[in-house]
Structures are given as structure tokens and as C-alpha cells.
Amino acid sequence: MIRTNLSIAAAILREEIKQMIPETDTGSLLTIPENQQPHVIEDKDGNKNYSGDLLATKCLQLLRAIGVGGKDWGYRVAHFPKNTKVSNDRKEAYLVPLSKYFILIPGGLLSEGAYTYITHDTIISKGGTFVLFVPE
Numbered sequence: 001m002i003r004t005n006l007s008i009a010a011a012i013l014r015e016e017i018k019q020m021i022p023e024t025d026t027g028s029l030l031t032i033p034e035n036q037q038p039h040v041i042e043d044k045d046g047n048k049n050y051s052g053d054l055l056a057t058k059c060l061q062l063l064r065a066i067g068v069g070g071k072d073w074g075y076r077v078a079h080f081p082k083n084t085k086v087s088n089d090r091k092e093a094y095l096v097p098l099s100k101y102f103i104l105i106p107g108g109l110l111s112e113g114a115y116t117y118i119t120h121d122t123i124i125s126k127g128g129t130f131v132l133f134v135p136e
Helices: 008-020 053-066
Strands: 003-005 039-042 048-051 073-080 084-086 093-097 102-105 108-110 114-118 122-124 128-135
Touching: 008 053, 008 128, 048 053, 053 073, 053 093, 053 128, 102 128, 108 114
Parallel strands: none
Antiparallel strands: 003 114, 039 048, 048 073, 073 128, 084 122, 093 114, 093 128, 102 108, 102 122
8 A cells, every 4th residue: 555645735624624523523623614514424334424515625625635536536534433345446546544543454554644545445444534535
């Protein structure tokens, strides 16, 4: 797994996104109006997927700051309480961890402040919160 450090601009955006997600918020000073709070959908396994206008804007800004993907790329912000397999049917994705201790199987530890390019299915370690960018 190739790890690439985020630029300063990308790291700031990552931190702003992190502060919007309950599992990774560290008591931020970021005040988000109630109508701009992320929406959460939780499945039967406890996996949470986040969406919303402000979150979408921040994620697309992050994608541009990283300098990867394109205008036809989408994002997913999710939190997995248990080890969970993520399918990568397009064999092309960029992953930015939001949680502190983030492990990909295969791949190993992905530190805060870095991102990686994924070309295969992967397992996200329990407690993993992340932004995943994929072509639509």
C-alpha cells in the first residue's frame, strides 16, 4: 500500500470533515447550523453512512485539494464498528482515514494525515471512519 501525505490544505479539510462526524469529533470549535448537520443512515450491522450538503462540499474540496479523481467522482463517509469488507468493483479508489488508528487488510496502518490509492477489495478495521472517493 502506498501512503501519501496530505497537503496542508487537504489536512485542514480532513480535520473539518472529522469534526462533523460524531465518532471522530474531538470537541471541536466548529459550529455547524442544525440544517447543515450531516445525515446518518445506520444499517443492521451498525455501519453508518453520512451525507449532507455541507459534508458533500467539504469532501469535494478535499478531493480537489488532494489532486486526484475528477468531476465524475463521488464520495462516501462511513464508520464501521466491526471489521467490514469494502468492495472496490471499479478497482480504483482513494481512501482518507478520519479515525486515529486505521488499519486496512491488506495494507496495514494508515496514519492520520495520509491517504492511499486502493485497487482491490479491502477490509476496514473495527472502529474505522473514513472518506472513500470512487469514480461514478
